[in-house]
Amino acid sequence: MQRNLLHTKHCPRPGSRKLKSYKLRKLVSHLIFNAWPVLRVGRQACGTKAIYQDLLRDCSGKSQPSWSINSRELREQIVEGALEPEAAFIKASMVPDLFIIRLAAYQALLAHHNGSLTTRSLHSELLFNLSGSKHIAESLKKFGVSEGCSSLLVARFDAASNDGDQIATYVQGNLTPISGLSSCADPQAIKEAYKILPLELELGSLADAVCGRMSTRSC
Amino acid sequence: MEASPDNTAADDFFEGCQLISQGAEARVWQTELLGRQAILKQRFNKKYRHPTLDTKLTNTRLKQEVRSLLKARKLGVMAPTVYLVDFKTRAIYMEHVAGKTMKEVLNAAEVDLAEVQGMLVKIGQAVAMLHDGGVVHGDLTTSNIIVRDNDQQVVLIDFGLSSNTSIAEDKGVDLYVLERAFTSAHSIHGNLFDKVLEAYKGSSRHWSSTLNRFAEVRMRGRKRLMVG
Structure with a gap:
């Protein structure tokens, strides 16, 4: 019964007023489908629990913020849907910790499993989940490729071993080990994006605060 | 009180989880989430309630709990960080406080x-x-x-x-x-x-x-x- 509810909610019938915004959604989610260094995420069929354990075995890296990435072309290519294999391109400066990405991926898988994806694909869902807001277009803009962003973290579900190389050809930049992620993060921008208060940071890390914002979006 | 784990969850849902306590509304388990120690609080079905009402009540309470947890942290009061809220299985995953x-x-x-x-x-x-x-x-x-x-x-x-x-x-x-x-x-x-x-x-x-x-x-x- 619950599934039906979700179904009607997210797949408007033709003629319904929601359809228009739905098309927009589709377009926007295309924007995000592109990639760079790859987090390999295993998607195991279902059994709620099993999914996560294989989630993230291996991360190859992200690009060096040495020069601005070809973000404009990338975006265009994404809009055309020209990039294959598809992946989630995440602004590395917005990621305080890899756990955040894992959590977002886990949530995306869960939504996929429940048939309640809000966006058009798992990869866009991952990006959308990163945001603390329910506004899809805004989330994708904030956390996806945008002009002038100098480092990208690319995540792909079910990544094959050569996917990383393939995706790397789309992005102008250097691959760097994933261990450098923390040096890419821009705490100030993150705090602004999630509206994190100084009081919260006394209690725990920035990543903790971000976790809270991400998971409580639907509440 | 009749209480059973949610049937919508797969049987292996609680695999690797350790029951910490059980109350009238929920069970609390210790588990691992993406490599971190976590607490899983799952509100079970109440068989004596109409299913629709049950879902509605559970979801409201789930939301209220999560909101309060977040608000407490915003106010600077130590409370566990929420990692994940799963309405389908009526579960909250949160930070494990040792x-x-x-x-x-x-x-x-x-x-x-x-x-x-x-x-x-x-x-x-x-x-x-x-x-x-x-x-x-x-x-x-x-x-x-x-x-x-x-x-x-x-x-x-x-x-x-x-x-x-x-x-x-x-x-x-x-x-x-x-x-x-x-x-x-x-x-x-x-x-x-x-x-x-x-x-x-x-x-x-x-x-x-x-x-x-x-x-x-x-x-x-x-x-x-x-x-x-």
């Missing part, structure tokens, strides 16, 4: 009273911050307060009965429940609650109205008489 509950601390064979005093002050301050921010915990007992192992920080857990309110009555009842918890179970250590109240008074902005109400509640008990 430590002892206040109850365990007070019931231990050896109690370091000087250390306990410090904790009581922290409890008073935490409750005051919560109340000033408009959150009432709803179930403040010594077993819902954890003293963290590594830094002796006081962490409030179980916001399942919490509500958003700024009415002095609710805050008074909150304090009363805490007092009862201290006096009924831990009175061998003397009057511990006075210290909590003192700290509350010291850090709450609205202490006077709350404490007036608290005195009233103390006289009559938690429940209000509704005559006429």
